[in-house]
Amino acid sequence: xxxxLGELExxxxxxxxxxxxxxxxxxxxEDLQQERSIAYTTVMTxxxxxxxxxxxxxxxxGRAYRYTAVSTRAAYSAALMNxxxxxxxxxxxxxxxxxGMMSSEQREALNDAIRIxxxxxxxxxxxxxxxxxxxAGQGAGGGAGGAAAPGAAEDAGEGAAEDAGEGGxxxxxxxx
Numbered sequence: 001x002x003x004x005l006g007e008l009e010x011x012x013x014x015x016x017x018x019x020x021x022x023x024x025x026x027x028x029x030e031d032l033q034q035e036r037s038i039a040y041t042t043v044m045t046x047x048x049x050x051x052x053x054x055x056x057x058x059x060x061x062g063r064a065y066r067y068t069a070v071s072t073r074a075a076y077s078a079a080l081m082n083x084x085x086x087x088x089x090x091x092x093x094x095x096x097x098x099x100g101m102m103s104s105e106q107r108e109a110l111n112d113a114i115r116i117x118x119x120x121x122x123x124x125x126x127x128x129x130x131x132x133x134x135x136a137g138q139g140a141g142g143g144a145g146g147a148a149a150p151g152a153a154e155d156a157g158e159g160a161a162e163d164a165g166e167g168g169x170x171x172x173x174x175x176x
Contacts, residue, residue: 004080005055005076008042008046009046009049009050009055011032011035012028012032012043012046012047012050013050013055013056013069013073013076014073015027015028015031015032016028016056016067016068016069017069017072017073020069021068022059022061022066022067022068023066023067023068024061024064024065024066024067025040025043025044025047025064025065025067026040026064028043028047029043047065047067050067051067054070055069055070055071056068056069056070057070085098
């Protein structure tokens with residue numbers, strides 16, 4: 001299961017996800033420098049760490065690397081939600097509490113997602129469905145529950161890191 005990205009890791013991955021193409025440290029650096037003062041070596045280290053953690057793959061391009069996301073931002077978010085949900089000692093209650101925190105726009109997005117995956121998500125066995133309804137405070141004759149939500153999450157870390165000892169010089173001409 002993935003752990004949450006740190007602030008700078010997230011800023012770097014946001015660019016990699018948004019640009020949706022192989023990127024260099026220099027490109028990410030120049031974009032980050034529009035928001036903050038940051039050193040080339042800091043961005044290089046973060047991108048190397050993201051590679052070692054399996055979030056990006058890289059290939060040599062001259063004296064630099066080009067980095068590409070291994071999975072999507074949506075898959076990362078889904079994996080974090082799934083991990084948090086799986087940690088609960090009462091998953092049904094956790095889902096009810098989570099759904100209760102949602103804005104109307106988020107509930108609309110959830111309904112859209114359930115419609116999309118609804119045909120592919122198996123119903124839980126009857127005793128589990130009943131327990132989920134009761135935990136949600138719906139009783140025996142209650143509503144649909146949240147059984148479809150967990151099936152939508154995938155592990156964003158699949159297709160994990162390539163060997164961290166690949167060749168090439170990431171420093172784009174600084175002689176290291």
